[in-house]
Amino acid sequence: MRIGLVLGEAANGLRRNASMVVSVVLVTFISLTFVGVAVLMQMQIMQMKSVWYDKAQVAVYLCTGISPGESCAGGEATQEQIDAVEAQLNSDVLAPFIDKFYFESHEEAFKNFQKQFEGNPVTEYVTADQLNQTFWVNLIDPSNAAVLSESLGSMPGVETVTDQRRYLDQIFSVLNAASYTAIGIASLMLIAAVLLIATTIRLSAFSRRREIGIMRLVGASNRFIQTPFVLEGVFAALLGSLLAGGAVVAIVQFFVQGYLGDTLQFTNFVDVKDALIVVPILLIVGAVLAAFSANFAISRYLKV
Numbered sequence: 001m002r003i004g005l006v007l008g009e010a011a012n013g014l015r016r017n018a019s020m021v022v023s024v025v026l027v028t029f030i031s032l033t034f035v036g037v038a039v040l041m042q043m044q045i046m047q048m049k050s051v052w053y054d055k056a057q058v059a060v061y062l063c064t065g066i067s068p069g070e071s072c073a074g075g076e077a078t079q080e081q082i083d084a085v086e087a088q089l090n091s092d093v094l095a096p097f098i099d100k101f102y103f104e105s106h107e108e109a110f111k112n113f114q115k116q117f118e119g120n121p122v123t124e125y126v127t128a129d130q131l132n133q134t135f136w137v138n139l140i141d142p143s144n145a146a147v148l149s150e151s152l153g154s155m156p157g158v159e160t161v162t163d164q165r166r167y168l169d170q171i172f173s174v175l176n177a178a179s180y181t182a183i184g185i186a187s188l189m190l191i192a193a194v195l196l197i198a199t200t201i202r203l204s205a206f207s208r209r210r211e212i213g214i215m216r217l218v219g220a221s222n223r224f225i226q227t228p229f230v231l232e233g234v235f236a237a238l239l240g241s242l243l244a245g246g247a248v249v250a251i252v253q254f255f256v257q258g259y260l261g262d263t264l265q266f267t268n269f270v271d272v273k274d275a276l277i278v279v280p281i282l283l284i285v286g287a288v289l290a291a292f293s294a295n296f297a298i299s300r301y302l303k304v
Contacts, residue, residue, distance in 0.1 A: 020200040021236045027196050028240025028290075029247070031189030032282045036248035038182035039278050044270050045175050049168075056164040058145050060085060060135035060152055067132075067159045074156070077133065081157030085135060094151055097144045101137040109134065132159060190289060193240075197233045197290055198297035205229060205298055226298045233294030234287050241286030245279035 062082060063072035082103075088094060089101055104112075110128035117123050137148060145163035153161045252275040261269055 020196075020203065021232070024193065024196050024200055024233070024236040024290075025240040025243070027189060027193040028237045028286055029243040031186050031193050032241050032244035032286055033247045034182050034186035034189060035285065036244055036275075036278045036282055037251070038179050038186060039281065040248065040252065040270050040274065041175060041179040041182065043274055045172055045179065047268060047270065048175075049172065056142050056168060058137040058139060058148050059162045059164065060089075060137065060148070061132040061159045061162065062134065063157050063159045064130060064132055066130060069159060071154065071156065072159050076129075077157030081155070082133070085152060085155060085158060088152060088155065089135065089137065094148065097139055097141070097147055099138040099140045101135055104134045104136060106131055106133055190285075193237070194289055194293040197237065197293040200236075201229045201233055201294045201297040202300075204232060226295060229298040230291055230294045233290040237286040237290030238283060241283045244286075245282050248278055248282070249275045251275075 062077040062085070063075065065076045067076075086103070089098060106128040109131040110126075113126065113131055114123050139145060139148075142163075142165060145165065149161045149163070152158055249272060252270060253272055256269045257271060260267075
């Protein structure tokens with residue numbers, strides 16, 4: 001096969017159908033940008049889970065004078081009840097599951113509350129005795145939080161046992177929903193890109209029907225005829241993929257690391273290295289889809 005001739009035919013096809021090629025580039029760019037964003041969101045979720053789940057604590061809230069529920073019918077937790085909870089945490093039953101724990105008094109809870117809600121008018125109405133004294137427990141395996149709930153939840157003086165991971169699960173559910181939405185939009189856009197590439201190739205083949213007829217008369221193989229058209233689709237898709245890769249890197253650099261990184265400094269976000277991992281994936285997806293749709297379109301045309 002004469003490579004120079006094949007590349008020349010592909011270049012001629014791109015020049016003749018410039019407007020359609022631009023359309024393919026734009027659709028591929030938009031669809032693969034969504035794909036890249038969805039992949040990065042999944043990477044971000046996995047990274048946050050690995051960090052936050054390990055830091056998640058179990059909070060054993062003790063009764064206050066205003067706590068509802070039967071377990072707090074006697075009012076605020078007494079020192080004997082607090083000592084009993086601490087003894088249970090140190091017992092042979094729970095100690096194997098616990099990495100460490102510490103006790104937070106009314107005063108410490110109030111100090112942390114004022115720091116967390118500094119400038120909020122609510123700090124003027126909340127007093128120290130209204131805030132729960134709490135045992136904060138770090139587990140060796142955070143998935144064993146149910147063991148603490150079963151062992152401590154019914155003890156006198158305990159208002160509730162809360163696994164902080166349930167709050168994280170709500171956040172991750174929202175992030176997963178956004179990621180799946182991006183995947184859904186990307187899938188629709190990829191379908192549109194495939195159809196557009198196929199249409200572009202068929203139009204290109206129709207505009208060169210005389211050349212194709214001559215090639216057939218001189219004995220050119222179908223593979224020789226198909227290759228320039230496939231290259232047209234792959235080139236346009238690769239260009240769109242490169243633009244999508246650049247957009248993904250720019251989003252991470254200027255929005256994620258630039259804006260979110262400065263605003264939410266307590267969270268580790270995906271960085272440019274992660275974005276560069278995604279770029280080859282986008283190139284491969286774009287090239288494969290383009291090659292498949294272009295080859296399918298020209299094969300159907302040649303059979304007609």
